[in-house]
Amino acid sequence: MPVLPDEETVIDFTGVTKQFRSTKALDKVNLILKKGEILGFLGPNGAGKTTAIRIMTGFIKPTSGTVYFLGKDAWLNRAEIAAQVGFVPDSINTYQMSSGIDLLEYWSELQGRDPVLREELLNRLDFPSSALSRPVRTYSQGMAKKLSIVQALQHDPSVIILDEPTTSLDPLVQQTLFTILKEFKSKGSTVFMSSHNLNDVQRVCDRIAMINNGSIIAEGDVSKLIDNAERSVEIKFSNRNTPDLSKITGVANIVVDNEIVRLKVKGSIKHLLQALKTQSVDDLAIERPNLDSVFLSYYETEEE
DSSP: OOOOSOTTEEEEEEEEEEEETTEEEEEEEEEEEETTOEEEEEOOTTSSHHHHHHHHTTSSOOSEEEEEETTEETTTTHHHHGGGEEEEOSOOOSOTTSBHHHHHHHHHHHHTSOOTTHHHHHHHTTOOGGGGGSBGGGSOHHHHHHHHHHHHHTTOOSEEEEESTTTTOOHHHHHHHHHHHHHHHHTTOEEEEEOSOHHHHHHHOSEEEEEETTEEEEEEEHHHHHHTSEEEEEEEESSSOOOOOTTSTTEEEEEEETTEEEEEEESOSHHHHHHHTTSOEEEEEEOOOOHHHHHHHHHHHHHO
Protein backbone atom coordinates (compact mmCIF):
# COMPACT_ATOMS: atom_id res chain seq x y z
CA MET A 1 0.00 0.00 0.00
CA PRO A 2 1.37 3.46 -0.86
CA VAL A 3 2.39 5.93 1.81
CA LEU A 4 -0.05 8.82 1.68
CA PRO A 5 0.97 12.43 2.38
CA ASP A 6 -1.39 12.34 5.38
CA GLU A 7 -4.42 10.40 6.54
CA GLU A 8 -6.75 13.17 5.35
CA THR A 9 -5.93 12.55 1.67
CA VAL A 10 -8.81 10.79 -0.10
CA ILE A 11 -7.99 11.10 -3.82
CA ASP A 12 -4.46 11.62 -5.12
CA PHE A 13 -3.72 12.26 -8.81
CA THR A 14 0.04 12.36 -9.46
CA GLY A 15 1.36 13.08 -12.95
CA VAL A 16 -1.69 11.53 -14.62
CA THR A 17 -1.59 11.44 -18.42
CA LYS A 18 -4.15 9.81 -20.73
CA GLN A 19 -3.44 9.41 -24.43
CA PHE A 20 -6.12 8.36 -26.94
CA ARG A 21 -4.17 7.69 -30.14
CA SER A 22 -3.09 11.17 -31.27
CA THR A 23 -5.13 13.00 -28.61
CA LYS A 24 -3.74 13.73 -25.15
CA ALA A 25 -6.86 14.04 -23.00
CA LEU A 26 -4.91 14.57 -19.75
CA ASP A 27 -1.37 15.88 -19.45
CA LYS A 28 0.50 15.31 -16.15
CA VAL A 29 -2.45 16.21 -13.92
CA ASN A 30 -1.75 16.61 -10.20
CA LEU A 31 -4.76 16.93 -7.92
CA ILE A 32 -5.42 16.09 -4.27
CA LEU A 33 -8.80 15.92 -2.50
CA LYS A 34 -8.99 15.95 1.28
CA LYS A 35 -11.46 14.36 3.65
CA GLY A 36 -14.56 16.50 4.25
CA GLU A 37 -14.16 18.96 1.36
CA ILE A 38 -16.30 19.74 -1.67
CA LEU A 39 -14.28 20.44 -4.80
CA GLY A 40 -15.68 21.90 -8.00
CA PHE A 41 -14.03 20.67 -11.20
CA LEU A 42 -14.43 23.24 -13.98
CA GLY A 43 -13.59 23.45 -17.64
CA PRO A 44 -15.08 23.86 -21.12
CA ASN A 45 -16.23 20.91 -23.20
CA GLY A 46 -13.29 18.77 -24.24
CA ALA A 47 -11.03 20.07 -21.48
CA GLY A 48 -10.53 16.63 -19.90
CA LYS A 49 -13.14 16.59 -17.11
CA THR A 50 -14.91 13.39 -18.16
CA THR A 51 -11.63 11.55 -18.76
CA ALA A 52 -10.45 12.51 -15.26
CA ILE A 53 -13.70 11.23 -13.75
CA ARG A 54 -13.49 7.93 -15.65
CA ILE A 55 -9.95 7.39 -14.41
CA MET A 56 -10.91 8.38 -10.88
CA THR A 57 -13.80 5.89 -10.83
CA GLY A 58 -11.71 3.08 -12.33
CA PHE A 59 -13.49 2.86 -15.69
CA ILE A 60 -10.33 3.55 -17.68
CA LYS A 61 -6.62 3.25 -16.93
CA PRO A 62 -4.23 6.20 -17.18
CA THR A 63 -1.46 6.02 -19.75
CA SER A 64 1.00 7.15 -17.09
CA GLY A 65 0.95 8.51 -13.58
CA THR A 66 -0.87 7.21 -10.51
CA VAL A 67 -4.32 7.62 -8.99
CA TYR A 68 -4.81 6.52 -5.40
CA PHE A 69 -8.30 6.39 -3.99
CA LEU A 70 -8.61 5.98 -0.22
CA GLY A 71 -5.03 4.71 -0.23
CA LYS A 72 -5.61 2.14 -2.98
CA ASP A 73 -4.77 2.12 -6.67
CA ALA A 74 -7.96 3.29 -8.42
CA TRP A 75 -7.50 0.85 -11.32
CA LEU A 76 -6.30 -2.28 -9.52
CA ASN A 77 -8.77 -2.00 -6.63
CA ARG A 78 -11.82 -0.56 -8.39
CA ALA A 79 -14.20 -3.30 -7.19
CA GLU A 80 -13.17 -2.82 -3.56
CA ILE A 81 -13.31 0.97 -3.85
CA ALA A 82 -16.85 0.89 -5.32
CA ALA A 83 -18.37 0.19 -1.89
CA GLN A 84 -17.07 3.55 -0.64
CA VAL A 85 -18.04 5.63 -3.68
CA GLY A 86 -21.25 7.19 -4.94
CA PHE A 87 -21.19 8.25 -8.60
CA VAL A 88 -23.79 10.40 -10.37
CA PRO A 89 -23.20 10.32 -14.16
CA ASP A 90 -24.37 13.18 -16.36
CA SER A 91 -27.18 10.97 -17.71
CA ILE A 92 -28.63 7.46 -17.54
CA ASN A 93 -28.39 6.04 -21.06
CA THR A 94 -28.65 2.33 -20.26
CA TYR A 95 -31.09 0.02 -18.47
CA GLN A 96 -34.01 1.94 -19.95
CA MET A 97 -36.32 -1.08 -19.82
CA SER A 98 -35.65 -1.76 -16.12
CA SER A 99 -37.91 -0.35 -13.43
CA GLY A 100 -36.63 2.25 -11.00
CA ILE A 101 -36.67 -0.10 -8.02
CA ASP A 102 -34.91 -2.86 -9.96
CA LEU A 103 -32.14 -0.43 -10.86
CA LEU A 104 -31.76 0.73 -7.27
CA GLU A 105 -31.50 -2.89 -6.13
CA TYR A 106 -29.04 -3.73 -8.89
CA TRP A 107 -26.80 -0.78 -8.03
CA SER A 108 -27.04 -1.64 -4.34
CA GLU A 109 -25.70 -5.14 -5.07
CA LEU A 110 -22.82 -3.67 -7.07
CA GLN A 111 -22.03 -1.28 -4.22
CA GLY A 112 -22.01 -4.19 -1.78
CA ARG A 113 -23.63 -2.21 1.05
CA ASP A 114 -27.15 -1.85 2.41
CA PRO A 115 -29.16 1.08 0.98
CA VAL A 116 -29.58 2.67 4.41
CA LEU A 117 -30.47 6.12 3.04
CA ARG A 118 -32.73 5.10 0.17
CA GLU A 119 -36.13 5.89 1.68
CA GLU A 120 -34.96 9.19 3.16
CA LEU A 121 -33.47 10.31 -0.16
CA LEU A 122 -36.57 9.36 -2.15
CA ASN A 123 -38.68 11.45 0.21
CA ARG A 124 -36.37 14.46 0.31
CA LEU A 125 -35.95 14.54 -3.45
CA ASP A 126 -39.72 14.28 -3.88
CA PHE A 127 -39.52 11.07 -5.91
CA PRO A 128 -43.00 9.45 -6.01
CA SER A 129 -43.00 5.86 -4.79
CA SER A 130 -45.50 4.93 -7.51
CA ALA A 131 -42.86 5.70 -10.16
CA LEU A 132 -40.43 3.09 -8.84
CA SER A 133 -42.33 0.26 -10.51
CA ARG A 134 -42.31 1.97 -13.92
CA PRO A 135 -39.61 1.49 -16.59
CA VAL A 136 -36.92 4.16 -16.54
CA ARG A 137 -37.66 4.92 -20.21
CA THR A 138 -40.96 6.49 -19.07
CA TYR A 139 -39.21 8.92 -16.72
CA SER A 140 -38.71 12.58 -17.42
CA GLN A 141 -35.11 13.80 -17.43
CA GLY A 142 -35.64 15.27 -13.96
CA MET A 143 -36.99 11.98 -12.60
CA ALA A 144 -34.07 10.05 -14.10
CA LYS A 145 -31.61 12.47 -12.51
CA LYS A 146 -33.26 12.05 -9.10
CA LEU A 147 -33.02 8.25 -9.42
CA SER A 148 -29.35 8.60 -10.31
CA ILE A 149 -28.72 10.71 -7.21
CA VAL A 150 -30.54 8.19 -4.98
CA GLN A 151 -28.49 5.28 -6.32
CA ALA A 152 -25.26 7.18 -5.72
CA LEU A 153 -26.03 8.14 -2.12
CA GLN A 154 -28.26 5.32 -0.88
CA HIS A 155 -25.35 3.35 0.67
CA ASP A 156 -23.96 6.35 2.60
CA PRO A 157 -20.66 6.63 0.67
CA SER A 158 -17.54 8.32 2.00
CA VAL A 159 -16.69 9.72 -1.46
CA ILE A 160 -19.23 11.26 -3.84
CA ILE A 161 -18.45 12.01 -7.49
CA LEU A 162 -20.98 14.04 -9.46
CA ASP A 163 -20.96 14.87 -13.17
CA GLU A 164 -23.37 17.76 -13.93
CA PRO A 165 -25.59 16.84 -10.95
CA THR A 166 -28.18 19.64 -11.26
CA THR A 167 -29.03 19.16 -14.94
CA SER A 168 -32.84 18.84 -15.37
CA LEU A 169 -33.54 19.45 -11.67
CA ASP A 170 -35.91 22.24 -10.64
CA PRO A 171 -34.54 24.93 -8.27
CA LEU A 172 -36.17 23.47 -5.14
CA VAL A 173 -34.69 20.03 -5.74
CA GLN A 174 -31.32 21.62 -6.52
CA GLN A 175 -31.39 23.35 -3.16
CA THR A 176 -32.29 20.07 -1.44
CA LEU A 177 -29.37 18.35 -3.17
CA PHE A 178 -26.96 21.05 -2.00
CA THR A 179 -28.23 20.64 1.56
CA ILE A 180 -27.71 16.88 1.34
CA LEU A 181 -24.16 17.32 0.01
CA LYS A 182 -23.29 19.69 2.85
CA GLU A 183 -24.64 17.14 5.33
CA PHE A 184 -22.35 14.51 3.83
CA LYS A 185 -19.46 16.95 4.10
CA SER A 186 -20.24 17.55 7.79
CA LYS A 187 -19.92 13.78 8.33
CA GLY A 188 -16.47 13.79 6.73
CA SER A 189 -17.40 12.66 3.22
CA THR A 190 -15.48 14.07 0.25
CA VAL A 191 -17.40 15.47 -2.73
CA PHE A 192 -16.01 15.93 -6.24
CA MET A 193 -18.40 17.89 -8.48
CA SER A 194 -17.93 18.58 -12.17
CA SER A 195 -20.34 21.22 -13.43
CA HIS A 196 -20.85 23.92 -16.05
CA ASN A 197 -23.15 25.78 -13.68
CA LEU A 198 -20.76 28.14 -11.90
CA ASN A 199 -23.47 29.49 -9.60
CA ASP A 200 -23.95 25.96 -8.25
CA VAL A 201 -20.22 25.55 -7.70
CA GLN A 202 -19.93 28.90 -5.93
CA ARG A 203 -22.84 28.02 -3.61
CA VAL A 204 -21.65 24.61 -2.49
CA CYS A 205 -17.91 24.13 -3.12
CA ASP A 206 -15.01 24.95 -0.79
CA ARG A 207 -12.36 24.74 -3.48
CA ILE A 208 -12.14 24.57 -7.26
CA ALA A 209 -9.74 23.20 -9.86
CA MET A 210 -9.91 24.45 -13.45
CA ILE A 211 -8.75 22.30 -16.34
CA ASN A 212 -8.10 23.19 -19.98
CA ASN A 213 -6.52 21.16 -22.77
CA GLY A 214 -5.90 18.36 -20.30
CA SER A 215 -3.93 20.42 -17.76
CA ILE A 216 -4.87 22.06 -14.46
CA ILE A 217 -4.58 25.83 -15.03
CA ALA A 218 -5.80 27.11 -11.63
CA GLU A 219 -6.72 25.75 -8.23
CA GLY A 220 -7.67 27.29 -4.91
CA ASP A 221 -10.30 28.26 -2.35
CA VAL A 222 -13.42 29.70 -3.96
CA SER A 223 -13.60 32.71 -1.64
CA LYS A 224 -9.93 33.62 -2.08
CA LEU A 225 -10.08 33.34 -5.88
CA ILE A 226 -13.12 35.63 -5.95
CA ASP A 227 -11.53 38.15 -3.56
CA ASN A 228 -8.44 38.32 -5.78
CA ALA A 229 -10.39 38.56 -9.03
CA GLU A 230 -10.57 41.61 -11.26
CA ARG A 231 -13.32 44.12 -10.50
CA SER A 232 -14.93 46.59 -12.91
CA VAL A 233 -15.16 50.10 -11.45
CA GLU A 234 -16.95 53.20 -12.75
CA ILE A 235 -16.27 56.60 -11.13
CA LYS A 236 -18.08 59.85 -11.87
CA PHE A 237 -16.14 62.94 -10.85
CA SER A 238 -17.57 66.40 -10.22
CA ASN A 239 -15.72 67.93 -13.18
CA ARG A 240 -13.72 66.94 -16.22
CA ASN A 241 -10.37 67.39 -14.50
CA THR A 242 -10.15 63.70 -13.69
CA PRO A 243 -7.13 62.63 -11.63
CA ASP A 244 -4.41 60.29 -12.83
CA LEU A 245 -5.24 56.90 -11.29
CA SER A 246 -2.71 54.83 -13.24
CA LYS A 247 -0.14 54.66 -10.42
CA ILE A 248 -2.56 53.08 -7.93
CA THR A 249 -1.79 49.48 -6.98
CA GLY A 250 -3.96 47.01 -8.92
CA VAL A 251 -5.51 49.56 -11.29
CA ALA A 252 -5.44 48.88 -15.06
CA ASN A 253 -7.40 49.40 -18.29
CA ILE A 254 -8.35 53.00 -17.55
CA VAL A 255 -10.84 54.62 -19.94
CA VAL A 256 -11.78 58.29 -19.51
CA ASP A 257 -15.08 59.62 -20.91
CA ASN A 258 -15.42 63.27 -19.87
CA GLU A 259 -16.04 63.20 -16.10
CA ILE A 260 -16.55 59.39 -16.03
CA VAL A 261 -13.63 57.00 -15.56
CA ARG A 262 -13.93 53.26 -16.08
CA LEU A 263 -11.18 50.92 -14.95
CA LYS A 264 -10.29 47.46 -13.68
CA VAL A 265 -8.92 46.63 -10.24
CA LYS A 266 -7.21 43.33 -9.50
CA GLY A 267 -6.99 42.29 -5.86
CA SER A 268 -7.82 44.64 -3.00
CA ILE A 269 -9.87 47.75 -3.74
CA LYS A 270 -8.52 49.63 -0.68
CA HIS A 271 -5.72 51.45 -2.51
CA LEU A 272 -8.17 52.97 -4.99
CA LEU A 273 -10.60 53.97 -2.23
CA GLN A 274 -7.82 55.68 -0.30
CA ALA A 275 -6.82 57.68 -3.38
CA LEU A 276 -10.42 58.78 -3.99
CA LYS A 277 -10.79 60.26 -0.48
CA THR A 278 -9.19 63.50 -1.62
CA GLN A 279 -11.16 63.68 -4.89
CA SER A 280 -14.57 65.12 -5.73
CA VAL A 281 -16.54 61.96 -6.51
CA ASP A 282 -20.22 62.20 -7.45
CA ASP A 283 -20.84 58.50 -7.94
CA LEU A 284 -18.96 55.22 -7.59
CA ALA A 285 -19.98 51.75 -8.83
CA ILE A 286 -17.90 48.67 -8.04
CA GLU A 287 -18.86 45.35 -9.58
CA ARG A 288 -18.45 42.48 -7.11
CA PRO A 289 -16.67 39.60 -8.90
CA ASN A 290 -18.10 36.10 -8.87
CA LEU A 291 -16.95 32.69 -10.00
CA ASP A 292 -18.09 33.43 -13.56
CA SER A 293 -15.64 36.33 -13.82
CA VAL A 294 -12.85 34.25 -12.26
CA PHE A 295 -13.51 31.43 -14.73
CA LEU A 296 -13.61 33.74 -17.76
CA SER A 297 -10.46 35.58 -16.75
CA TYR A 298 -8.44 32.36 -16.64
CA TYR A 299 -9.79 30.95 -19.88
CA GLU A 300 -9.45 34.23 -21.78
CA THR A 301 -5.82 34.31 -20.66
CA GLU A 302 -5.38 30.72 -21.86
CA GLU A 303 -6.83 31.59 -25.29
CA GLU A 304 -4.52 34.59 -25.63
